[in-house]
Amino acid sequence: MGEGKEISQEHERSEGLSFWLVGFCLLILLPLLNVLPETGSWLHVSDFTLNLFGKFLAFAILALGLDLIWGYTGILSLGHGVFFGLGAYAIGMYMMLSIGTESVYGSALPDFMVWNQVKELPLFWQPFHSPWFAVAAAVLVPTLFAALFGFLAFRSRIKGVYFSIITQALALSAWLVFNRNETNLGGTNGLTDFKTLLGFRLSEPGTQRGLYVVTVLCLGGAYLLCRWIIRSRTGKVLVAIRDSEQRVLFSGYSPANYKLFVFVVSAALAGLAGALYVPQVGIITPAQIGVLPSIEMVIWVAVGGRGTLVGAVVGSVGVNLGRSVLTNHFPELWPFFLGGLFIAVVLFFPEGCVGLVRKISGGWLSRKRTGDGLDKPVAASEPGSR
Amino acid sequence: MLLGLCSLWSSVGQVWAEESVAAPPPAAVEKALADLSSDDPSVQDAAVLTLIEQDDAGLLPRLEELRGNADRGLRMALKPAIDLLRNKNKLHSPDPNARRSAAADLAAIGKPIVVTWLEDARKAEPDRWVRYTIDESVNLIKLADPDPQVKIAAAAKLGELRSQNAIPLLTELAGETAPEAGGGTGQAEHMLVARAAKEAIEQIESWGSWTSAIETLFRGISLSSVLLLMALGLAIIFGLMGVINMAHGEFMMLGAYATFLTQECFKAYLPIGLFDYYFLLAMPGSFLVAGLFGLFLEATLIRFLYGRPLETLLATWGVSLILIQGARVVFGDLTSVVAPSWLSGGMQAMVGVQLPYNRLFIIALASLCVAGIYLLLFRTGVGLKVRAVMQNRDMSACLSIPTRKVDAYTFAFGTGLAGLAGCALTLIGNVEPGLGQNYIVDSFMVVVTGGVGKLAGTIVASLGIGGLNKLLEPSFGAVYGKVLILVLVILFLQRRPSGLFAIKGRHVES
Numbered sequence: 001m002g003e004g005k006e007i008s009q010e011h012e013r014s015e016g017l018s019f020w021l022v023g024f025c026l027l028i029l030l031p032l033l034n035v036l037p038e039t040g041s042w043l044h045v046s047d048f049t050l051n052l053f054g055k056f057l058a059f060a061i062l063a064l065g066l067d068l069i070w071g072y073t074g075i076l077s078l079g080h081g082v083f084f085g086l087g088a089y090a091i092g093m094y095m096m097l098s099i100g101t102e103s104v105y106g107s108a109l110p111d112f113m114v115w116n117q118v119k120e121l122p123l124f125w126q127p128f129h130s131p132w133f134a135v136a137a138a139v140l141v142p143t144l145f146a147a148l149f150g151f152l153a154f155r156s157r158i159k160g161v162y163f164s165i166i167t168q169a170l171a172l173s174a175w176l177v178f179n180r181n182e183t184n185l186g187g188t189n190g191l192t193d194f195k196t197l198l199g200f201r202l203s204e205p206g207t208q209r210g211l212y213v214v215t216v217l218c219l220g221g222a223y224l225l226c227r228w229i230i231r232s233r234t235g236k237v238l239v240a241i242r243d244s245e246q247r248v249l250f251s252g253y254s255p256a257n258y259k260l261f262v263f264v265v266s267a268a269l270a271g272l273a274g275a276l277y278v279p280q281v282g283i284i285t286p287a288q289i290g291v292l293p294s295i296e297m298v299i300w301v302a303v304g305g306r307g308t309l310v311g312a313v314v315g316s317v318g319v320n321l322g323r324s325v326l327t328n329h330f331p332e333l334w335p336f337f338l339g340g341l342f343i344a345v346v347l348f349f350p351e352g353c354v355g356l357v358r359k360i361s362g363g364w365l366s367r368k369r370t371g372d373g374l375d376k377p378v379a380a381s382e383p384g385s386r
Numbered sequence: 387m388l389l390g391l392c393s394l395w396s397s398v399g400q401v402w403a404e405e406s407v408a409a410p411p412p413a414a415v416e417k418a419l420a421d422l423s424s425d426d427p428s429v430q431d432a433a434v435l436t437l438i439e440q441d442d443a444g445l446l447p448r449l450e451e452l453r454g455n456a457d458r459g460l461r462m463a464l465k466p467a468i469d470l471l472r473n474k475n476k477l478h479s480p481d482p483n484a485r486r487s488a489a490a491d492l493a494a495i496g497k498p499i500v501v502t503w504l505e506d507a508r509k510a511e512p513d514r515w516v517r518y519t520i521d522e523s524v525n526l527i528k529l530a531d532p533d534p535q536v537k538i539a540a541a542a543k544l545g546e547l548r549s550q551n552a553i554p555l556l557t558e559l560a561g562e563t564a565p566e567a568g569g570g571t572g573q574a575e576h577m578l579v580a581r582a583a584k585e586a587i588e589q590i591e592s593w594g595s596w597t598s599a600i601e602t603l604f605r606g607i608s609l610s611s612v613l614l615l616m617a618l619g620l621a622i623i624f625g626l627m628g629v630i631n632m633a634h635g636e637f638m639m640l641g642a643y644a645t646f647l648t649q650e651c652f653k654a655y656l657p658i659g660l661f662d663y664y665f666l667l668a669m670p671g672s673f674l675v676a677g678l679f680g681l682f683l684e685a686t687l688i689r690f691l692y693g694r695p696l697e698t699l700l701a702t703w704g705v706s707l708i709l710i711q712g713a714r715v716v717f718g719d720l721t722s723v724v725a726p727s728w729l730s731g732g733m734q735a736m737v738g739v740q741l742p743y744n745r746l747f748i749i750a751l752a753s754l755c756v757a758g759i760y761l762l763l764f765r766t767g768v769g770l771k772v773r774a775v776m777q778n779r780d781m782s783a784c785l786s787i788p789t790r791k792v793d794a795y796t797f798a799f800g801t802g803l804a805g806l807a808g809c810a811l812t813l814i815g816n817v818e819p820g821l822g823q824n825y826i827v828d829s830f831m832v833v834v835t836g837g838v839g840k841l842a843g844t845i846v847a848s849l850g851i852g853g854l855n856k857l858l859e860p861s862f863g864a865v866y867g868k869v870l871i872l873v874l875v876i877l878f879l880q881r882r883p884s885g886l887f888a889i890k891g892r893h894v895e896s
Contacts, residue, residue: 076696149876155878161695165830166876173869175859180865291827295703302700313502335711340703346697347690 002193019223026057027216031209047205051280052324054212054319058276061222063300063312065269068226071306072235073160073262074242078294079167080270082174083142085269085289086277087180090141092191093125094134095279099195105132111193112186114385122184125370131198138275140267146267154256154263161243162344175290177195190285197279208280215276220311222269238262248294258316296338305352316354391412395702474503482513483731487517490551493523501527515734522549526803529555532891534575545586548593559583567823597739602856608745608851612814613751614845615807617831617836619846624833626776626796629688630699633706634829635822637801639713640679641808643815646723648672653778662726669809676805681798688797689790706822713819745815751810755803756845763841772796828855835875836884846886853877 030053033045037304052208069075096110105114109121127133149170158166191258200207229235240248241255248255278284287293297316304315319341326334389477418433469491476488489507492500493744501524508520525547528540541559544552560583606682614639623631631637652664683705691698732742732791763769774782775792804822811821832851836843851871879885 064700076699093752111837132486152876152880158879160878161624161699162834164630164696165827166872166879169827169831169872169875173872176865176868197439290821295700300699332711333716335707339704339707339711343687343701346704347687349699352894 001205007251013093020218022218031213035209039230047208050212051208053213053317054208054280055213055277056320057212057219057298057313058124058273058280059316059320060273060313061276062270062273062297063304063316064219064309065176065227065266065273066297066314067237067301067304067306067309068229068269069262069266070301071308071312072230073193073238073241073259073334074245075259075263076161076164076298077167077263077266078169078298079174079293080162080266080297081171081272081289081291081294083146083267084274084277084297085178085284085286085287086142086145086200087138087172087274088284088318089185089191090128090138090271090286091275091278091282092194093128094131094202095194095197096186097121097129098131098189098197099193101156101192102195110186110191112181112189113184116181116184116187118184125184142271142274143178145262148266150260150267154259157256161230168294171291172295175250175286175301178289182246187286188286190283190288191278191286192283194282196278202279202282211276211280215280218272218276222272223309223313225265229262230309234258234261247360260342299338299342299345301352302350303341303352305356308354310350311354409664436842439498448742470500474500477503477507482516485511485513485516487521489519489523493526493551518547518670522547522551525549526552526555529559534579537579541586542580545582545589549592550590553590556583556587556590565625584589589705600739602860603746603853606743606853606856607749607849608852609856610849611749611831612807612811613825613832613852614752614753614848615748615810616804616825617832617844617848618759619803619807620829621798621833621836621838622693622759623797623839624805625838625840626772627688627692627793628695628698629691629797630695630702631797631800632699632703632826633683633709633822634702634801634804635824636706636709637680637745637804638677638822638825639709639817639819641676641805642723642812642821643667643713643717643808644672644675644805645722645809645812649723651800662728665809667727669806672805672809673802674805675679675815676808677798677802680801681794683801684794684797689793692793695846710819717817717819719818721818722816725813729813730791747881748810748813751806755806756841831871831875835878837882837887840885840887843887844884 030045041102062080066077066080069077074264074328099110101108103109104112104113105315109118113121128137148345149211153163153166167209177183178185178190185191196202197207197211200210203209223278230238237248237253238259240253241258244257274284296319300316301312303319304313305311323334326337345352352360427681431476473488473491476484478486479488489504492504503878504520504524507788508517508524510515511520521652525540525543526549526751529544529552531537531540537559541556560580616634619637620631620634623629623634644857648668648671649664652661652667682715687701688698729744729747732740733746735741761769763773771782771787771792774785774787775789779789782792808821820821828851829848832844832848835851836845836847854871854874855867858870862870
């Protein structure tokens with residue numbers, strides 16, 4: 001993981017270039033290919049594909065946050081599913097309420113409450129009538145929760161695997177709690193059957209296209225934010241914490257504060273990802289926030305290449321693409337594949353795809369002894385090329 | 387017809403007393419059997435009565451046969467007779483459990499006639515707990531006696547016996563209003579009965595709170611020992627090698643499936659009489675299977691990852707995914723292991739407290755494992771080497787301790803322990819691919835709370851977490867109890883960041 005220290009000037013320039021290139025592809029080209037060509041044309045991108053990509057890119061936002069805390073700061077959180085879930089449930093609750101009397105039972109209450117014989121809307125559901133409150137909550141609730149949890153954890157210097165285990169226990173607890181019916185969060189079935197978002201019908205392709213565009217914009221924003229953090233002084237301290245926390249402490253910094261900061265940022269990004277995920281997929285259940293999904297998120301980052309922001313995006317799109325292809329065709333094989341991926345990434349390419357590409361291109365460059373072609377191989381690893 | 391039966395039963399006692407002097411000749415039995423198929427209910431009832439009075443075991447098969455092809459009315463008439471006779475026979479069965487349940491069933495039928503049978507049986511009864519149940523049954527029946535004095539005595543006796551089963555009847559007695567036409571003495575006696583019943587209830591209930599406390603404690607210890615069995619292996623592997631073995635639960639699953647396979651082999655290839663001993667073979671078998679697989683995993687995966695705990699966490703998680711899915715493909719979703727007969731049932735420790743043998747066995751196994759590990763680590767040359775590598779790997783290597791070998795064998799030992807834990811778990815639950823997942827997070831919490839590298843920490847933490855789990859469960863429910871424990875662990879780590887028994891020293895952690 002030594003590369004992080006010596007990002008060369010060329011690398012930075014090439015990253016900037018590829019950022020705009022990929023951004024253009026995702027933001028303008030893909031939706032255009034969805035709208036303009038005839039259905040059936042080889043250029044046409046179906047609504048389904050666009051929606052799928054929207055989902056993957058929402059995951060990529062989360063992966064960016066996870067990369068910030070794991071790849072750059074060296075803290076492995078196995079509980080990011082919880083923050084993702086908090087954001088997802090916040091938006092889900094708003095959409096649940098906006099169904100109104102269109103629901104199966106025709107009641108203003110969400111269906112599962114009718115089912116559970118809840119007569120009155122619980123107090124904590126009340127503010128979710130307002131979409132803006134829901135959006136704010138989707139980011140702020142995970143943020144505050146992470147701040148509290150992180151404060152307790154980092155203050156007592158829980159670190160390394162201890163932190164991972166504690167966050168995994170957090171994921172398990174959250175899963176257990178969200179599964180209960182009496183918490184009024186929909187139990188095992190979660191929140192689903194959404195109809196509209198801000199008055200737009202979710203079944204319309206136009207709405208989904210809009211959501212996709214919003215997701216891409218958010219991803220771009222998240223990417224810029226993360227890049228800004230990494231290039232700032234704070235970012236340098238974060239990497240220093242990863243490489244030797246003791247030395248950072250002895251140099252007069254307080255690692256706990258920096259760790260708390262980065263944990264909170266990544267939780268907020270996870271919440272945002274959850275908020276963007278739910279309207280595109282149309283369901284959120286406890287099964288998506290438990291121990292297994294939380295650790296799967298880590299593998300996205302690992303596959304893409306921890307310690308590089310591009311890697312996080314590449315990994316989350318790549319792994320999820322593989323997942324949707326494999327689970328479609330060979331459902332029993334997916335766990336084997338995922339398990340193999342965990343092992344292979346750790347054993348054979350700890351720096352992920354990006355590291356692999358860099359190594360290959362590095363070897364190629366050193367043979368050619370020229371710096372001109374530097375940005376090409378990096379650009380080739382961008383999600384747009386998939 | 388039913389009403390007729392009821393009135394008949396109440397007179398059975400008297401009839402019994404008269405008739406027992408001279409037993410009716412077999413001809414009477416034949417007549418009664420013939421009368422059974424009569425259309426007249428009263429003739430039928432009288433016949434049933436006669437049959438019951440026949441203290442003849444040979445009658446039962448005939449009655450059963452009769453019931454098999456009788457109509458509904460006759461079956462109803464025959465049922466009490468058959469139940470009584472059957473349970474009466476069972477009172478002399480060689481199996482104490484059968485005798486106990488027979489006594490309890492006779493009380494449930496509740497006919498005064500059985501009192502004499504029970505008292506007869508009690509005289510010859512060697513088993514203390516069967517005698518207890520007989521006493522309980524006798525007094526339960528007496529509680530319905532018309533004589534208030536007998537009632538009071540029975541209530542007092544039941545109170546002394548702390549009989550939980552008596553509570554419904556006693557509550558009924560205590561709450562009964564005095565009969566209007568009873569007159570002065572009737573009123574007073576009724577009051578006395580009600581008071582005796584109330585006192586007995588109080589006595590029983592105060593005992594009940596004790597026994598439930600003891601049972602909670604027992605359940606806590608039982609869960610703790612399961613956690614301990616798991617956490618021991620984890621703690622050794624983590625403490626020695628800094629490896630987080632997320633597949634530990636799956637090694638447990640391997641052990642459980644090894645047990646299952648042993649059972650199937652015994653079923654298929656060995657005489658049925660030997661079946662009960664399969665578990666004795668399954669225990670070392672599951673240890674070996676899991677241990678060998680651990681050795682294999684160490685050689686192919688773990689040894690490349692020493693010094694990188696987070697990577698081992700991810701890689702072993704991958705292994706666990708593969709193992710779970712592999713087990714699902716091979717074995718399907720759910721299989722179960724039949725506990726050997728010597729581990730079924732339970733030990734009656736005191737009135738109202740029954741300790742299941744399988745749980746006791748797990749507790750004993752966990753204690754044995756702890757003792758064995760202590761001996762191994764602190765009293766043998768191998769243990770010395772293991773501890774040396776644990777404390778200072780480089781220095782140990784300089785002193786010609788084969789650290790690689792020590793690592794490999796320790797990992798295998800730890801996974802073998804997990805296999806043994808899995809074998810023990812088959813006694814209390816199903817065997818399924820996701821078996822290990824249920825315990826893995828909890829046992830990691832135990833390791834974290836206990837502190838790494840100290841077995842005492844693991845033991846205390848598993849007792850604490852297991853006990854707390856069962857303590858919180860009744861009042862908070864299983865889910866919130868678990869959440870609360872997480873909160874408590876986090877708060878606890880505020881004060882002791884490196885667990886209960888951290889290795890003291892000034893070394894800077896890497």
